[in-house]
Amino acid sequence: MLRLSRSISEGDIAFAVNLSEELLNRSRSSEERDIEAEARIRLDRALIGAVDESAVGAELRWATERMSSIHPGSPGHALALLNLAGWHASSGESMMALAIHSEITSVAGHPNDLIALSRLEVGRLHLGLGDNESALRHLWSSASRFESEDMHGEEAIALLEWLDIALDILSFEARTMDEAIRDAAPRDPKKKTAAMAHPDDAEAVAKRIAETILEDLSGSQRPDIGLLVDAAFCLKSETLADLLATRSKDIEDTNVVKWIQELDLNDSEPDQS
Numbered sequence: 001m002l003r004l005s006r007s008i009s010e011g012d013i014a015f016a017v018n019l020s021e022e023l024l025n026r027s028r029s030s031e032e033r034d035i036e037a038e039a040r041i042r043l044d045r046a047l048i049g050a051v052d053e054s055a056v057g058a059e060l061r062w063a064t065e066r067m068s069s070i071h072p073g074s075p076g077h078a079l080a081l082l083n084l085a086g087w088h089a090s091s092g093e094s095m096m097a098l099a100i101h102s103e104i105t106s107v108a109g110h111p112n113d114l115i116a117l118s119r120l121e122v123g124r125l126h127l128g129l130g131d132n133e134s135a136l137r138h139l140w141s142s143a144s145r146f147e148s149e150d151m152h153g154e155e156a157i158a159l160l161e162w163l164d165i166a167l168d169i170l171s172f173e174a175r176t177m178d179e180a181i182r183d184a185a186p187r188d189p190k191k192k193t194a195a196m197a198h199p200d201d202a203e204a205v206a207k208r209i210a211e212t213i214l215e216d217l218s219g220s221q222r223p224d225i226g227l228l229v230d231a232a233f234c235l236k237s238e239t240l241a242d243l244l245a246t247r248s249k250d251i252e253d254t255n256v257v258k259w260i261q262e263l264d265l266n267d268s269e270p271d272q273s
Contacts, residue, residue: 001037008048017050036076039066043080057091060084073109082118094125101125116145120158132165132195137184139165140177156212159205160224166197166205167227167234174198199235206231206240214247222253229259236265 004023007016020041027038039062045051046059064080071077085100104110104118119142127135139162146155174196175183206228213224225244232240241263248260 013048016048020045020050036070039063060087075111078104078110078114098125112145113149116142137180152212156209159209163205166202167230169196170199171196177201203235203237217250218252220253222256225256
């Protein structure tokens with residue numbers, strides 16, 4: 001099983017397909033019968049293309065149901081749910097994907113890091129459905145959970161996606177995200193409210209992201225740093241602007257360097273995009 005996982009992570013799919021078939025037969029044999037191993041192997045085989053495309057959904061559902069029956073709340077169960085939800089999302093079935101993600105919870109006993117991954121995907125699904133308010137809430141929750149697990153790279157990804165939405169809907173009339181999450185409740189779909197983000201939250205997020213992404217300034221394409229330039233302008237943040245200016249000599253993305261050099265917090269329109 002470890003060899004199978006390693007071969008998949010290293011991209012040696014042909015070897016993984018052959019090995020998974022051998023392991024699947026062993027997991028079903030009378031000598032080595034292992035229901036959990038069979039579920040994990042069938043899950044992997046569905047993901048690496050070892051089964052017909054038409055059978056992928058059925059295999060993912062089987063693995064998920066089997067893990068739910070033998071080890072509910074386990075990491076394996078959460079992974080199965082994540083992959084099944086991902087398959088529905090890739091098939092254009094966003095609402096079905098959201099329903100499956102709703103089963104991944106701390107109440108069910110699932111690990112915090114996998115709940116964080118789930119909330120990240122839920123945020124993206126809501127964004128795709130045009131529900132920015134829910135997207136902001138779930139991305140914020142995802143980042144908070146990643147932070148608690150010291151998964152700072154993943155935290156930065158969730159916060160970058162949150163900030164990308166928030167900069168277009170800044171308002172001092174908005175509730176803070178902590179208030180929005182505290183007061184979250186089922187909403188009447190007939191009573192739609194405009195999504196807003198509080199500038200104080202946005203500035204705190206931008207500064208938090210900067211701690212992570214400015215540690216490595218390499219790369220000719222750095223839209224993440226570019227988003228910090230946008231944040232400095234939209235928030236009129238001298239702190240962010242000064243930080244970016246200080247680090248600009250080491251940034252390899254020439255477009256971002258140009259935006260930093262042209263950044264004028266007193267201008268009414270941003271030059272960078």
